[in-house]
Amino acid sequence: MPLATPHYLIDENALDRNLAKVDRLRALSGAKCVFALKAFATWSTFAQIAPHMDGSTSSSLNEVKLGREKFGGETHAYSVAWSDDEIDEAIANADKVIFNSISQFERYAAKAAHLPVGIRVNPGISHSHFDLADPARPFSRLGERDPQRIESVMDRASGFMIHCNCENDSFESFSALLDQFEAKLGHFFERLDWVSFGGGLHFTGEGYALEALAARLKAFAERYQLQVYLEPGDAVVTQTTTLEVSVLDIVDNEKQIAIVDSAVEAHMLDLLVYRETAHVEPDAGPHRYVIAGKSCLAGDVFGEFDFPEALKVGDRISLLNAGGYTMVKKNWFNGVNMPAIAIRRKNGDVELVRSFDYADYVASLS
Template sequence: MNSSSLKTPYFLIDEDKLIRNLEIAKRLKELSGVKLVLALKCFSTWGVFDIIKPYLDGTTSSGPYEVKLGHETFGGETHAYSVGYSEDDVREVADICDKLIFNSQSQLKAHRHLVEGKASLGLRLNPGVSYAGQDLADPARQFSRLGVHADKIDPEVFASLDGVMFHMNCENKDVDAFIGLLDAISAKFGTYLDSLEWVSLGGGVFFTWPGYDVEKLAAALKVFSERHGVQLYLEPGEAIITQTTDLVVTVVDIVENDMQTAIVDSATEAHRLDTLIYNEPASIEEASENGEHTYVIGSCSCLAGDQFCVANFDEPLSIGQRLHISDSAGYTMVKLNWFNGLRMPSIYCQRSSGEIQLLNEFDYQDFKRTLSQWPVR
């Protein structure tokens, strides 16, 4: 199968690029003793879990279906967390997870009896400090509902807890900033941590970013682990799949209204939602920083502000031309939706052998089935 024959839009995951990130993850584990569990909220495309499983220790979730998916398709350790569990949710996951982490002391009190004797029991704590580029993604933002704040902790709950989880980073590329967060956690929560078996430091640590000092991170994690006598976990998502996947689209029209817009057969609203939510322009592989031809890369949805980016090109774009929207794995396939009834991108993986493997494809019946099911009365 040749990529030029594939019908756009589609995602193309590159196995070699994925392995490059995973080798860095492997090195971090060896140097620090930390365990790594894949954050399924970021990337759940289980058709490539065979590549990832040899490198990581398991998965972590943000909802019941992710717990099931991790248990069934990845194995290893299955961590279950949710901001708000129903009793049915807890009953559903307690038998298939290794660690179950509650978001609040009230949830812990209400449901712990369903977990004890089955899974290791954990609680999310909010450290009150964080590293996040946008308020929307900041776990320590004002009035945050995520985890128990230090001044609200009932010390008695720690008598029967096995571990805790902190999550306070979003795309943190600064190892010194992360070490500062570790020191703050030790100072504020150290007496609690000393009695536990494990501590998860959550995700958002971008240790595969070019130039990131993995040795320095590993040393800091090892010191923290030894100081408190705990097994440490990180929950990487983006760090594992960054720069591994393109969303390939085709230019279907070019319109001009003071500025040229190349309309492509995809949409941020439907296929790359975080581009829209966080107002972070996409990157186009074919673009050139100093190119003389400037285009808005606009989507084919009806949402007026739905565009991927503004980009420069060395040559004029043409209808029928393909463009590769880079770094399109994280928070994309897990957020696909059927807005405007647009064609859903297929998902492929280019294996190290050169083979292009189809992982999934969608058609009209998939769209129809999500909205109602026969027979309609």
Template sequence: MQKSELKTPYFMIDEDKLIANLEKAQQLKDISGVKLVLALKCFSTWGVFDIIKPYLDGTTSSGPYEVKLGYETFGGETHAYSVGYSEEDVREVADICDKMIFNSQSQLAAYRHIIEGKASVGLRLNPGVSYAGQDLANPARQFSRLGVQADHIDDDVFDSIDGVMFHMNCENKDVDAFITLLDAISERFGQHLDKLDWVSLGGGVFFTWPGYNIEKLGAALKTFADKHGVQLYLEPGEAIITKTTDLVVTVVDIVENGMKTAIVDSATEAHRLDTLIYNEPASVLEASEQGAHQYVIGSCSCLAGDQFCIANFEQELEIGQKLHLLDSAGYTMVKLNWFNGLKMPSVYCERSNGDIQKLNEFDYSDFKRSLSQWSVK
């Protein structure tokens, strides 16, 4: 299968780029002793788990289906977490998870009897400090529902759980900022952590970002783990798959209304939702900052403000030309939807030997089945 034969839109995962991130993850593990569990909420494309599994220790989830997926397709440790469990959810995963982390003391009290003797019990704490570029993604934002607030904790709870989870980062590329958060947790909760077996520090630590000081992070994690006598976990998502995947699209029309817009056969609302939610423009491989030809890269959806970015090009774009939207793995394939009845992107992986492996493709029957299976008669 040749790339030129592939019909857009499609995602292309690059195995070599994925391995480069995973080798940094292994370096961090070797330095610090931390265990890493893949955050399935960010990336769940299990067709490439064979690449990831040798480097990571398991998976972590935000809902019962992710628990099942991690257990069935990844193995290793399976961590279960949800902001709000139902009793059915807990019973559904109690026998297949290694750790179950509750979001509140009330949920812990209501459901821990179901998992006792089956899984290690944990509780999410909200330390009241965080690092996030936008309030929407800030776990410590005002009136946060995520984790038990420090002033609401019943100290006796630490005698009846095995571990805790702090998730307080979002795309944190600053190792010193992370260490400051780590020190704050140690100071505020240290006497309680000393009683526990494990501590998860959540995700959002961008240790694979170019220039990140992995050695400094590793040393800080090891110091924390040794001080409190706990096994540390991180829950990387984007750190594992950043810069590994392109969303490849085709220019289907060019229109002009004050600016030229190249309309492509994809949409942020359907295929790259975080571009829209967080107002973070995509980057285009073919673009050039010095290019004299500027275009809006516009979606083919009916949403007026649905566009990928504004970009400059050395040459005028042409209908039928392919564009590569870079860094399109995180929070994309897990959020795909059928808005406007647009064609869903296929998913491929370019293996290290040059082979193109098809991981998934979709057609009209998938769209139809997602809306109804039976008609009312």
């Protein structure tokens, strides 16, 4: 019997296709890949993902602890700002600690002196389609830009984290950025043990020049005699997960509007944040519908799509690419039922791994 909707459905075979590209990049380049838990933290999948990675990286204490407890490998601890009451626990669970600013470095680095300690550097250039997600936007708080301030910790920092890509699907763009990094920061690179270029490189995408990326990273590592890290998150889980929903009602207001048992703000929040639309397959046919959520938000709309047959109450729709930066942001807006989590195993069987109910809703409040 089909699982009740709504639920997120993760496909193991699709994950394997992406992980094979991660394996190839690691093998050809010598770069290490640590999984970015900020993008995807559904730990039921970690047994499949972790063997293809070198560890995990974080944006908070909770993610550091999850990486240590559930993922294994190297556990990198980064946060935009650590607090006094969490830094000791973060260090205790970490293999590498990265500070966002010189002031945080000066405040806490001595506590982590037994570990490799790094600083986030902002080179002032980036690739991002969205100002909201651009680490090098004006007045950015993400990383240090002043060479003199960076120099002040070079005797204690073993590496840099330079994360300035967002959904960069062009090797040429990344290579051009790296040229500029070397021009600006090459004299620092010569004194480091490692450099992380963060995430945001869409190297698992169709047609990406993966071999060229690998060669560029390998040449960089050999030139400066250091270890390169990447921090893929969304690249690992892209096109692996759908949000399965059912039609509850169809209303007519100049357009046919199908209302489903989900909500954009609750279950695919980034569509609103970045003003994008969802995707369905096949998006073709003579019957056009607006697919809308059941919350009270007027703009609760997933998108407008074409279907081969007329929709009716009870029909199921798969909203694509609902893994990265989606499941980690799900919430209880309007008290709409939280989607369950299911995995389609490699043999085709669908297994329910987590469901949520009224008790979870109550427990999330006070």
